[in-house]
Amino acid sequence: MADKITTHQRFMKKAEKDLVRMFKDGEFKTFREKYHHFIKMGTPDISLEEMFYEAMDALGEYDDIVDYALKQLNEGTGDYETHMIEMLKALNAQERYYEVINFSDHIMEEKIPQGFRIEIAAIRHKAKKAIDDRQYRRSAGMADEKGTQEEDIDLDDMSHQEILRMFSTFADEKDIRYKDFVLEHLEDIHARDIVTFMLLYLKEIGYNEAVRHHKFGAPVDVVPVNLPSLEEVTLMKDVEPDVIEVLESRAPQIVGEATLLMTSHAIFNYPKEPDFEAEELVQGYLQYILDLLNVDHPYEADRRIYEWIDEMEHLVTTSET
Structure with missing residues (x-):
């Protein structure tokens, strides 16, 4: 048994050195494959995990980053701050801005180190700015950076949870620029939880005209500003x-x-x-x-x-x- 343990330790050390070499040589695809094999046999130290995140970022493999970070966070392994920051950065890169804001707001409610709080706030600010820029270009009829007209948010391409988080964020932000978008879709959505946050958004911005929703089946007219808060x-x-x-x-x-x-x-x-x-x-x-x-x-x-x-x-x- 002692021989097996020694052999395993030596093998892990060699595998780790090989991973470091691959990373330094820019062999990121090979690094990714070997890294996933490596973590099945042992726990990587923080420096190796940081290399993994950098390699995946260089490859644009943001799904891999999110999946890996979530797994480590759920299992409570590795460095919590590193996993959370890298996951939020990957979500930003995927333009999943509402999820970034949702995660960030929950984290900021916790007692966390000041340095970590500053990093989370910076990532959240980047997501919020991207949302604002997108909304501004849409309302102004401007083209995006590629020179093409930016299309409206397509709810058909979003999951229930993504739509829920989006309208929840609208209600939290109280930004009047989302008003027309919410009014346009209110009568088309019947999901009870989503309609709730659409109504709460309209209440938060002080919308004082009657709107119609169908969350209870039959159409119901309400004046959002007169509704109670949750x-x-x-x-x-x-x-x-x-x-x-x-x-x-x-x-x-x-x-x-x-x-x-x-x-x-x-x-x-x-x-x-x-x-x-x-x-x-x-x-x-x-x-x-x-x-x-x-x-x-x-x-x-x-x-x-x-x-x-x-x-x-x-x-x-x-x-x-």
């Missing part, structure tokens, strides 16, 4: 805090998932309010969540409330991603 709806303001307070003592391990569940339900139901009192919904959610955990509890809600919660959860979990 934080003001019953589920978020009156129900979620009481439910979480109980779960923190009874089932603290499920608090994060329970918060996500109720927030998702609020998003899918917005701007409609449930046909139940807040106290009834608190009982219903506590019963529903603790039943899922198979935990004994004293909570029992009206059957209609339980069925409504179950229906909402079915809508969320079967929604496109």
